[in-house]
Amino acid sequence: MSAPDHMASWVAVALVVLATVLVGGFGLRISRTTSDFYVASRTVRPRLNAAAISGEYLSAASFLGVAGLVLVHGPDMLWYPVGYTAGYLVLLVFVAAPLRRSGAYTLPDFAEGRLESRQVRRLVSALVVGAGWLYLVPQLQGAGLTLKILTGAPGWLGDVLVATVVAAAVAAGGMRSITFVQVFQYWLKLTALLVPALFLVLAWQGDGRPRVSFDDQLAVFRADHPLYATYGLIVATFLGTMGLPHVVVRFYTSPNGRDARRTTVAVLALVGLFYLLPPIYGALGRLYTPELRYGGDADAAVLLLPARVIGGLGGDFLGALIAGGAFAAFLSTASGLTMAVAGVITQDVLPARGVRHFRLATVLAIAVPLVGSLLVSRVPVADAVGMAFAVSASSFCPLLVLGIWWRRLTPPGAVAGLLLGGGSALLAVAITVSGAVRPPGWPHALLAWPAVWSVPVGFLAMILVSLATPGRIPPGTNAAMTRFHLPEALSSARAAAGRER
């Protein structure tokens, strides 16, 4: 195996880490320190916010995982990028604007504001922390894998490195201008995949365009119930996106509901653009790194391709670019998630408040998944992320959709739905990850892709228990509904008229 030059990769990774910290710490100071109020108070435009959301959202699963899955299992795996993108369509149609208008910063805020119950808030907090940790584990493992392949460092080093950088940056308040960091990360990730992809395709053409064949895909199909697994994936990703803690938090930045919708449309475009690239790597990986199909980490395909196809100095350079992009993916998603999880821990788990507690919470938020990533056996990155989506889809999706669109939701109903839907999904995922149930047969399929049954369970429990407890409908329901669904037009029109003079 011709490993790329270690030096170039180390430099690229170091540069990305440095740039992230610098943009995070000083970006605000450079761009916003002014005596001109009109510059200082410019709200985040939808397109900028969309780039930030995309930057935070495109994780290791997208950067490495999708290509690896396409390489091993063939075009069926294209449902992953489709699902990751289409989740924003559901978010756009059902949730974006009302969620923004609710004024909630986190999901627990939304639950408390809508249902007026501290209990529901606490339960949602617990689930947010659970889903966040579940999402963080594969990010860290991906970092470990990347560093191992690029530099030959031991597997645990990358996990620890990313966890340390994120913890330090978040706890020190270095992510002050988080929007600019995430925008920077999006374009970095896109460039890091796009430029090498262009060269790879050129090299492939120069090679006489050998055909990519996926004919033998059935031999290595990963599930014995492929159709069920695909549906499980579709339900989880379509409905799970709206509940991801780091995505929800970013909608707060939009000035109003309308901008939240526009932001989501722009996210669809940006994320869609990005997802055109990983399948190219998957297909080329099939040709040039075929050995990854049988054992070995398929997630590594993206990283190995430049050296394999182009080689030489150019290959090293492109490999380093990809390594930098991959680290941007780990850092941005991990820091966004850590911020969100740490915020929830400070507010709802730790007793008192203050900066010290936020730091403590940050360490807690990243330490648990770090231990998890070192202990748990490796699952393909995209699969592991899919599990976090499944938990989110079966707990937060019913809460958000019913909370926004159904007057008769009651706190006991919400608790029942969250416990039965989210709890069962969490349990199923835990069993799968622990390896207690092995692949062949229905039990494994049902537990590994729980969304197909756990989402209906969550919705049904929420609806039935709510109908059974009509006396517990929160008194402020009508006021909340009015706020969710009426545009802020009146007040914002007035403010705009004042500003445009």
Place this chain on the structure above:
Amino acid sequence: MTGAAVAVVVVLAALLLGAGCLLGRRTVRPVRPSDVGTPVEHATFETLHTASLAAPPLRAGLTEESARRAARRLRSLLGTDALCLTDRERVLVWDGAGHHHGKDVMEHLKVLLGNGRDTAFDSGCGDLDCPLRWAVAVPLTVENRVLGALVAYAPRESAVLARAAGEVARWVCVQLELAELDRSRTQLIEAEIKALRAQISPHFIFNSLAAIASFVRTDPEQARELLLEFADFTRYSFRRHGEFTTLADELHSIDQYLALVRARFGERLAVTLQVAPEVLPVALPFLCLQPLVENAVKHGLEGAVTRSRITISALDAGSEAEVVIEDDGTGMDPERLRQILRGEGGTSTGIGLLNVDERLRQVYGDDYGLVIETGVGAGMKITLRLPKYRAGVHGS
């Protein structure tokens, strides 16, 4: 192992959950009064316990809902066949037997509601099987106003019942008085909040108009601009709807305020803004930054200082926004500042600071008061933290 098996697992989980809830409820139930002590003590405990159960509903005042929830407890306290609570017009609740008496009870109470004295009367029931032959009625008075009556029915005249009903009614009166107290306290807080809504100072209006007047001849265009700023600023400050606003609107109003101040002081005042766009949508109490900026301007330009710099920054800090207002002016003796924040300032100085501090504490709790760093001649730095979300706080 199929879907059916999974369904079984889910059902089992649900059952387990239910059992857990029940168990939890049972274990937290308090020790019953009858578990300890002699029989007399038991009776005392029972009575006190029943009374304590009837108290919370009555603390909401005398309404149909509170009467309904309290009547059951009160009747078991008196041990009568029927008990009735009324207000001045109608029967609020009838607990126990003999509902048909409900319609003529108000007739019997006419005198009582007028003079506020206990009465007893024969029920005059035509139904011979009806056990309610006699009743004692006691007025419920709060601050010498008769709010209603408590009527207890019995099969025959009973001095014991009359005495007991009198005592119970007086106990109810105390609860209702407490309810009244609660209500006036809430009203007081609301009035306080209204009074606390910061007002722009008359001096500022006067000074602004004077400054604008000085431009009318020399620079009419500038004067027009300033007048429009002034109009906008006053519209925002005088608005009466909504207790909360957004950081973006508040900063906008501060900008207009500073434009007017700069018209007066020109180059002597320099302002630097540093605003993280993420925190602009944060909701906060209306006009709670403006007084702080006004304070900074005043301190900055006080005395012999020729030039003053004010820095306003609003930064993202996780689930909170952190706003810092800093000036390099004369500062203040910390001890004096402490006095002002305790409300012992006396003079008009620092009323703005105290006002903002109190409102922030009222809305967000005591953890969120102002943090002020200052010293004589060392400028002043005011830091406030605003949670991005707090139930009931919505910028309009």
